[in-house]
Every structure is written in structure tokens, then in C-alpha cells.
Amino acid sequence: MSRRRDALELAEELLSDIELNRLSGQDIARKASRLARIANDFDATTWLRYEVSGYPEGSLDADSVSAAKRSGRETRNDDGETRYWTASIGTIQAIVNLSHVQIEASRDAPVSISSANPSQYVSAPSGNTGERSALRNQAVQYQGKLDKVLGAIHQWVSELYYELRFGGAVEDAFTVVRTNVDGKISALVPDALVKLTSAFENSVSGNPEDWAGAASTCRRLIKSVADSLRPPGDPVDGRKMGDGNYINRLIDWIVNHSSASETYRDVIVADLSYLGRRLDALADAGNKGAHAEVTQYEASRYIAGTYLFLGDILMLHEEGEKEQGEV
Known part of the structure; x- marks a missing residue:
């Protein structure tokens, strides 16, 4: 649960x-x-x-x-x-x-018996009325609090x-x-579940340092997917396709290895570009020695975004494999 x-x-x-x-x-x-x-x-x-x-x-x-x-x-x-x-x-x-x-x-x-009329009980004089009033006021006051x-x-x-x-x-x-x-x-990235589990554990931690760790894990996972689908290589139309250009490589794969509609591809590319830029900015800050501030909400959002992107990529990958099998 x-x-x-x-x-x-x-x-x-x-x-x-x-x-x-x-x-x-x-x-x-x-x-x-x-x-x-x-x-x-x-x-x-x-x-x-x-x-x-x-x-x-x-x-x-x-x-x-x-x-x-x-x-x-x-x-x-x-x-x-x-x-x-x-x-x-x-x-x-x-x-x-x-x-x-x-x-x-x-x-x-306390009560006493009246000397004039032994059958009549008379309350003994006391301060009980005033005491009860004070106690009632105290009870009301503290009950209000x-x-x-x-x-x-x-x-x-x-x-x-x-x-x-x-x-x-x-x-x-x-x-x-x-x-x-x-x-x-796991068919694309064998250790993907390990990475995702680590990201989830970091996102629910009470330590802000772990939230930045969750974002870093998401970046490494997306890069691993890029390495599997579109390994580093020569530039394409002036766009770098090196090891660190994993966003460019994934976009190249989406555009050239998918039969999905142009509109659907554009949506996936837009989501990837936004998520990738945010994750790269955090990584660059860390490389420069700056403290990467990530809130718990942001860490959870990175994980959700990564899952949604991976779901789209896996669907495109499956469709591509089916088309190849039918040829």
C-alpha cells in the first residue's frame, strides 16, 4: 500500500x-x-x-x-x-x-437538620455557589482554547x-x-528499474540533497535510453550527436525511426526538450560547483515527467519493432 x-x-x-x-x-x-x-x-x-x-x-x-x-x-x-x-x-x-x-x-x-423543624433539611451555608461559578468559567475558558x-x-x-x-x-x-x-x-536499459527505484526513494526523503539526487538519476536514465536507441555519432544537419548530446540523439531517433504522426512526434519532442533542458541546467550547476536547489515537488515532477516520456518512447519502439517484423 x-x-x-x-x-x-x-x-x-x-x-x-x-x-x-x-x-x-x-x-x-x-x-x-x-x-x-x-x-x-x-x-x-x-x-x-x-x-x-x-x-x-x-x-x-x-x-x-x-x-x-x-x-x-x-x-x-x-x-x-x-x-x-x-x-x-x-x-x-x-x-x-x-x-x-x-x-x-x-x-x-453539607446539610443540617433544622432545630425548629427536625423533618426539614437545610443546606449549610458555604461558598459553593461562588466556587462553582468560578469553576464553570474556568471550564468554559479552557474548553474554548x-x-x-x-x-x-x-x-x-x-x-x-x-x-x-x-x-x-x-x-x-x-x-x-x-x-x-x-x-x-529493462529491454532497453537493463538497470533502469534500479535507477527508477533510487529516484523514487530520494524523492520521498526528508533530505533536500536527495531531491537533487532524484533529478540527477532521471537525467542518467534518459541518457541511457538515448545510448541504447541512438548511440553517439557524427553530427546530423549541423546538430551535434556526441555523448553529451543525448537530447539531440533522442530527437533524431524519434523523427527518423517512428511512424507516429507528425503531431504526436512534435508533442513528444517538445516534452523531451523541456524536461531535458531542466535536467541539464541542474547538472551544469553541479559541475560548476554551484548548489543545485531542487524542491521535493520538483523532484516528484521530474520523476513523473521521466515516466511519461519513457512510456511514449516505449510505445514508439514497440510500434517500430512490429513494423520491422511485418516487412
Whole structure:
């Protein structure tokens, strides 16, 4: 089962936990933290860590302030200065629970028997009424704080759920392409599956250096396909066909070794040119000693683009082999 499906199932379960009040606030925060980790949502992971463990004592740093704002923990004192309540969600829940227990306990006021009428019970004078009022105010105040945090978590989980649900349909469509490529690419490049597996593992890593590695792997794989279909050679119509000119070589193969329509060939060539330029730019930056900045989104996009291109190439290759067999 993919991480996306794991995350989708956990998100759906967590929404029910919140809406049906099946878990304590602390357990909801912990479960949400696990969901953030599975979904690779690093901002949410940082935010929820504060909700589970509490916020720093004293002045807050930029990360904890951002997390507190996300949970609606802002308040203002009498001077209009912004403050943040910093107790963990577990502590807030405990105060709410304790307040309700104390309210119930204060209802058991001591009673005495009236000397004038022994059959009449009279409540003993006490401060229980005022005490219960204070406890109710405390319970309402802290329940409001708890509801704000749980509301923020519910909103995040709900948004992630629909994102994952929509993305699942896209993933299923992509799986069709991926399955086709994985089953056939080894005929052209024997170690292609090793390269693709490496690229996928790097793309889901939490290390930004691995994301650049995923892009580099995609480039090497496309070059390997070019080496198999159109080995380096002499220039053609002024276009270099050397070892490093793998994009030119693939374009030459597409144009001269495919019976596909001109429009279809143009689409594949355009996609290849765009993807190749992006990957070459990253490689050139690395060769010059510059740090190649690749986001996780970009790494995933390079992998998807590589798979779609390989699917087109394999289809053209199969059609070419069939035509040769029919001759």
C-alpha cells in the first residue's frame, strides 16, 4: 500500500475521531502528528510537535509563534499586547476535565437538620455557589482554547484528506503508466528499474540533497535510453550527436525511426526538450560547483515527467519493432 493511501485512510479515521469525540485532545494531536509524518508535511509536523509537547517557557521563537498562531492561541492583555497561551493540548484537556470534576464535587454541599423543624433539611451555608461559578468559567475558558486547537487540527486534516483523495485518482492514472514502463524498460536499459527505484526513494526523503539526487538519476536514465536507441555519432544537419548530446540523439531517433504522426512526434519532442533542458541546467550547476536547489515537488515532477516520456518512447519502439517484423 502506498504512503498516499496510508495517509488517506489515517486522515479519514482521524476526522471521525474528532467529529465523534472518540479520542482525547492529546491523542488527536499525536495521531495528527503521525499523519503529518506519513504525508511528508514538515510544517504540520513542527506545528503539531508543539501541540503534543507544549510550547517553550518565556519568549517564543519564530517557529513556536507560527505554530501558536496556526492553533489560534493568540490573546491580548489589557495593554493590547499580543500574548500566546502555551500549555500543551493535554494540559488544557486536563484542566477542563478537572474543572468538571470539581464542579460536581462542590454540588455535594453539607446539610443540617433544622432545630425548629427536625423533618426539614437545610443546606449549610458555604461558598459553593461562588466556587462553582468560578469553576464553570474556568471550564468554559479552557474548553474554548481546546476547541480552537482541535478546530485547527480538524481543518488541516480535512484539507489534507480531500487533497489526498483527489490525488489518489491522479495516482491511479499514473500507476497505469508506471506499470507499463516498469514492465518493459529493462529491454532497453537493463538497470533502469534500479535507477527508477533510487529516484523514487530520494524523492520521498526528508533530505533536500536527495531531491537533487532524484533529478540527477532521471537525467542518467534518459541518457541511457538515448545510448541504447541512438548511440553517439557524427553530427546530423549541423546538430551535434556526441555523448553529451543525448537530447539531440533522442530527437533524431524519434523523427527518423517512428511512424507516429507528425503531431504526436512534435508533442513528444517538445516534452523531451523541456524536461531535458531542466535536467541539464541542474547538472551544469553541479559541475560548476554551484548548489543545485531542487524542491521535493520538483523532484516528484521530474520523476513523473521521466515516466511519461519513457512510456511514449516505449510505445514508439514497440510500434517500430512490429513494423520491422511485418516487412
